[in-house]
Amino acid sequence: MHTSNSQPVPSEKAPGPRSQAHRLRTVLLLAFGGLLALMIAAGVSALFSLRRLHVLEQQVSNRFVSHTRALSEVVISVHIYDDQLAKFLLDDQPAEPRDAGTQIAERAAKVHSAIQSYPSDGGPQEGRLLQKIEKSLSEQEGISSALLSLAPEDRKTRAPGFVHEQLLPRSLSILQVSQQIAYLNGEELAKSNQDLLTKFASLQARLKSMILAALAAGLLLSLLGTFYVLRLERQGRERYLALADSRQELEKLSTRLLDIQEQERRSIARELHDEVGQTLEALLIDLGRLSRLAAADQRAMREHIDRLKRLVENSVKTVRDIALLLRPSMLDDLGLIPALEWQAREVSRRGEMEVEVHSEMASEQLPDEIKICVYRLVQEALNNAAAHASAKNARVSLTQVAGKFQVEITDDGQGFDPRRVRGMGLLGMEERVKRLAGQLKIESRAGHGTRIVAELPLTMPKSP
Amino acid sequence: MRKTRILLADDHQLMRSGLRLVIERQPDLTVVGEAADGREAVALAKSLRPDVAVMDISMPNLNGIEAAYQITQIHSEVAVIMLSMHPDESYVLRTLKAGAKGYLLKDSAEADLITAVRAVAQGKSFFSPAVSKVLLDDYMRKLKRSGAEDPYDLLTPREREILQLVAEGKSNKEVANLLNLSVYTVETHRSNVMHKLNLKGVPELTLYAVRKGIIS
Numbered sequence: 001m002h003t004s005n006s007q008p009v010p011s012e013k014a015p016g017p018r019s020q021a022h023r024l025r026t027v028l029l030l031a032f033g034g035l036l037a038l039m040i041a042a043g044v045s046a047l048f049s050l051r052r053l054h055v056l057e058q059q060v061s062n063r064f065v066s067h068t069r070a071l072s073e074v075v076i077s078v079h080i081y082d083d084q085l086a087k088f089l090l091d092d093q094p095a096e097p098r099d100a101g102t103q104i105a106e107r108a109a110k111v112h113s114a115i116q117s118y119p120s121d122g123g124p125q126e127g128r129l130l131q132k133i134e135k136s137l138s139e140q141e142g143i144s145s146a147l148l149s150l151a152p153e154d155r156k157t158r159a160p161g162f163v164h165e166q167l168l169p170r171s172l173s174i175l176q177v178s179q180q181i182a183y184l185n186g187e188e189l190a191k192s193n194q195d196l197l198t199k200f201a202s203l204q205a206r207l208k209s210m211i212l213a214a215l216a217a218g219l220l221l222s223l224l225g226t227f228y229v230l231r232l233e234r235q236g237r238e239r240y241l242a243l244a245d246s247r248q249e250l251e252k253l254s255t256r257l258l259d260i261q262e263q264e265r266r267s268i269a270r271e272l273h274d275e276v277g278q279t280l281e282a283l284l285i286d287l288g289r290l291s292r293l294a295a296a297d298q299r300a301m302r303e304h305i306d307r308l309k310r311l312v313e314n315s316v317k318t319v320r321d322i323a324l325l326l327r328p329s330m331l332d333d334l335g336l337i338p339a340l341e342w343q344a345r346e347v348s349r350r351g352e353m354e355v356e357v358h359s360e361m362a363s364e365q366l367p368d369e370i371k372i373c374v375y376r377l378v379q380e381a382l383n384n385a386a387a388h389a390s391a392k393n394a395r396v397s398l399t400q401v402a403g404k405f406q407v408e409i410t411d412d413g414q415g416f417d418p419r420r421v422r423g424m425g426l427l428g429m430e431e432r433v434k435r436l437a438g439q440l441k442i443e444s445r446a447g448h449g450t451r452i453v454a455e456l457p458l459t460m461p462k463s464p
Numbered sequence: 465m466r467k468t469r470i471l472l473a474d475d476h477q478l479m480r481s482g483l484r485l486v487i488e489r490q491p492d493l494t495v496v497g498e499a500a501d502g503r504e505a506v507a508l509a510k511s512l513r514p515d516v517a518v519m520d521i522s523m524p525n526l527n528g529i530e531a532a533y534q535i536t537q538i539h540s541e542v543a544v545i546m547l548s549m550h551p552d553e554s555y556v557l558r559t560l561k562a563g564a565k566g567y568l569l570k571d572s573a574e575a576d577l578i579t580a581v582r583a584v585a586q587g588k589s590f591f592s593p594a595v596s597k598v599l600l601d602d603y604m605r606k607l608k609r610s611g612a613e614d615p616y617d618l619l620t621p622r623e624r625e626i627l628q629l630v631a632e633g634k635s636n637k638e639v640a641n642l643l644n645l646s647v648y649t650v651e652t653h654r655s656n657v658m659h660k661l662n663l664k665g666v667p668e669l670t671l672y673a674v675r676k677g678i679i680s
Contacts, residue, residue, distance in 0.1 A: 273522075277549075278476040281570050285482035288574030289489075313571055320549050329522050330554065333529065338554035345552060345602055354609055 024232070031221045038217060042210035049203045053196060060192035063121070067185045070118040074133065075178045077114045081107035081137075082171045085144055089159035089167075101148050108141050126184055129177045136170045136177075143167070255435040258428075262327075262372060269327035272319050280316045284309060328375060335364040336371045340378055340396060347394075352386040353411075358397040366405065370456055373432045374398070374407050380425045381409040381452050389413025389450060403459055409452045415444040429454070467494045468585045471514040473505035473531065474547065475523045483518060486577055493581060502526025509535045509542055516581050518568075521548040521555065529562045536563030543584035547573060551598040556591070556674065560667035565633060566590035567674075588632050591674045599675035616676060618660050624678075626653045630666065631673030 084107050088100045115134055120127075143166050147155055291305040323329070330339035337359050344355035378396055385391040391413030399406045418426075426442065429452070433440040438456035470487055472495055474480045480498050487493045497512045499505035502523045509517055517535060521528040532544040545566035546559045559567050565584040568576055569592040580590040607614055619627065622643075629639045636654065640647045663669050673679045 274476065278479050281573070282476070282478040282482040284571070285479075285486060285574040289485060316549075316571060330550075333522055333527055334554050334558055338558060342550070342552050342554045348605060349598075349602070354605075 020232075024228070027228070028225070031225070035214065035217050035221060038210070039214050042207065042214060046203065046207050046210075049199075049206075053199055053203065056192075056199070057196050060189065060196065063119070063192075064185060064189040066119055067188075068182065070114070071178055071181050071185065073114040074111065074118060075175065077107070077111040078133070078137070078171065078174050078178075081111050082140075082167065085140070085167060086163055089147065089155065089163055101145075104144060104148070108137065111137055123184070123188075126181055129181050129184070132177050133174050136174050140167060140170050251434070254431050258431060258435065265326040269323040269329070272326070273323040273329065277316060277319045277323065280312055280319065284312050284316065287312060331371050331375055336366055336374060337361060337364060337398065339371075339375060340398075343375075343379060343382065344396065347382050347386060350386075353382075353391050353394055355382060355394045355396065358395065360397075360399050366458075369436060370405060370458070373436055373438075373456065374405070374454070376432060377407060377429055377452070377454055378409060380429055381411075381450075384425055385409075385411035385413050385450065389415065391449070400458070403457060405456045405458050407454050407456075410449065412449045415446050415448045415450050417446065418442045418444050467492055468516060468581065469494060469496045469512070469514045470581060471495075471497045471499065471505065471508055471512060471517040471542075473499040473502070473508075473517060473523065473528070474520040475500050476520075479520070483573070483577065486574055487581070490578055493578070502528060502531035505531045506534045509539060513539065514542060515585050516543050516545060518545045518547060518577070518581070519564075521546050521550075521559070529558050532559065532564045533562040543587075545580050545584055545590065551592070551595045553599055553602060553671065556595060556599065557667060557671050560670050561665075567595055568592050569594055587634075589670060589674075589679055591679070596674045596677050599671070600677065603675050615661050619657060623653055623657050623660075626650060627657050627669065627673060628678050630654060630657075631670045631679045633670075 081104070084104055088104065112134075115130055115137075118130060143162065147159065147162060150158065287305055287309045291302055291309070294301050294305065328339055328343070330342050334342075337357070340359075341357045344357045347353055347355050382394055382396075385394050389411060391411035394409065394411040397408045399408075430440050433454050433456065436456050438454055441453045442450070443452075444450040470493060472480050472483055472487075474483070477500075484495045484498070487495055496514055497508045499508050500523075502519075503525045505517065505519060505523075506526065508514075517532075519528045519532060523531070526534075528546055528548075532546060535542050536544060540563075543566070544562075544564040545568055546562075546564045547568050547570055548555055548559070549570050551569055556567050565587075566580045566589060568580050568590070572592050572594060576590075576592055583590040616624075625643065626639060629642065630636075634642070636647050636650045639645075640650045643650070645653075658664070658669065661669075661672055663672055670679070
């Protein structure tokens with residue numbers, strides 16, 4: 001209804017519901033946003049780490065493969081060179097030394113190029129070992145070129161010795177060195193693998209801790225959220241209860257006010273009618289007698305008395321009207337429907353508006369509260385129709401169906417917008433109907449008249 | 465000559481004494497009792513058997529209408545005059561239905577009381593002139609609005625005669641004697657009047673007659 005603007009503010013200190021909702025929203029946004037960011041960060045960093053590890057592993061394995069291949073290149077070329085050399089030296093029918101020389105030189109160049117093409121990214125130890133191979137090779141070359149320049153017979157006699165004493169040991173040492181290099185390579189690979197494993201483990205640990213942190217944060221957040229929501233709910237419930245309480249108090253108060261008002265009106269009307277009114281009536285009778293007692297020739301005195309009579313008559317009328325307005329004695333004397341008919345005729349007599357009363361009542365036996373309520377409703381509605389809506393015709397109908405009493409007042413006046421116009425009169429009607437657990441409907445549109453329907457339950461008629 | 469015996473019922477001492485003064489000035493009238501509420505009025509009417517009871521309409525305990533009803537139920541010979549402040553149809557009709565013979569406005573009580581008492585004592589009705597004026601005004605306004613004609617114009621002279629006599633309180637037999645007609649004919653005329661005027665019962669008929677100024 002229309003009571004939203006009259007709600008009492010529960011406390012000055014408490015934040016308004018709007019700012020509280022705002023705060024709650026901010027808190028929720030921050031909390032869930034933070035949690036989400038944390039999880040995304042963990043995921044992204046894990047992804048990057050895994051990728052880096054993968055690249056690193058590939059590098060390691062590439063390096064090992066290329067080193068191994070280069071080394072075997074070197075070893076094979078050394079073998080071929082040695083082979084060639086030994087074959088030339090030990091052959092019974094040696095080829096032309098000049099051809100053999102170029103062939104051997106070619107082999108040697110191949111060995112050099114194999115060593116040259118060995119990847120330079122190895123450690124210093126590897127470099128030293130390679131230099132060792134190169135050195136052995138240069139020595140072999142020096143010896144072999146010296147042998148080549150010898151005469152064939154000479155060479156034939158010296159060759160076996162040379163092969164056994166010079167060439168083979170050097171080849172052996174070259175092989176040993178290359179084995180050392182291979183071992184170094186293997187070690188390097190193992191070390192890299194170890195490294196990778198460590199890195200992977202650290203990534204695992206980091207991920208684990210991140211997941212744990214996210215879980216903890218989520219748990220904390222949900223706990224806080226639950227707590228906060230519960231607190232909000234409790235506050236809301238308390239506030240609602242307080243509001244309902246105060247509303248009930250207000251309703252009680254207004255009911256009480258109406259009761260008091262009705263009682264006051266009744267007693268004032270009684271007082272006016274009984275004391276003032278009756279005294280005036282008696283005065284009127286006495287004045288009449290006085291006028292008759294006065295001698296016929298005392299015209300001035302008679303006129304005086306007549307003027308007094310007229311004054312008293314006016315006062316009687318005024319007092320009666322006021323008393324009727326305050327508390328219609330008709331209700332007590334005649335009952336509801338004659339009282340309403342009287343009211344309708346009063347309005348008609350004033351010439352403002354024609355009022356018809358229709359009644360389909362089974363009995364006039366109605367509780368006093370209902371009579372007063374209906375009477376005042378009709379009074380207010382007719383007053384409004386005549387005074388504010390300048391209606392020309394109005395109709396009051398009363399029906400009683402299935403434990404319900406219904407009064408309907410329609411007029412052909414200007415009408416109004418019931419959602420915007422809330423005069424004291426309408427509020428009073430609502431109040432009266434509500435306290436009898438009834439329902440009030442007000443239908444009106446500008447230019448289409450007004451229809452007011454009140455339905456009052458007839459159960460539990462109070463003892464008279 | 466036997467004096468007309470009167471019972472006064474009003475919850476106001478001042479009012480009663482005023483009325484008593486007016487009545488006692490007349491040699492043929494006497495006040496035999498005073499009641500302060502409706503219950504007392506009924507009791508006194510029972511014990512004193514007055515000719516006329518002048519009764520205020522609003523009284524504590526039992527209001528005037530109820531008291532009038534109880535009195536005329538038990539002792540139909542007691543003629544009740546109702547004192548009221550309201551010149552209104554609802555009151556007049558209820559009063560007539562309660563069996564009262566007169567309806568006197570308090571404004572004019574002093575001037576009309578004696579006339580009223582004498583009229584009802586003779587079995588006639590009495591209504592304050594102001595009442596018939598208000599009733600007629602209301603009636604004419606209603607007719608004008610509904611656009612209907614006054615059904616009084618539909619009555620024959622004989623029917624008008626009978627309407628007046630019945631409204632004055634005469635029985636069918638009395639009317640028949642007065643007009644030299646059979647009771648049966650009077651009965652027929654009377655029901656025709658009721659039908660034409662759309663009235664139910666003697667009280668409504670009397671009210672109508674008051675309104676039209678046929679009786680007062």
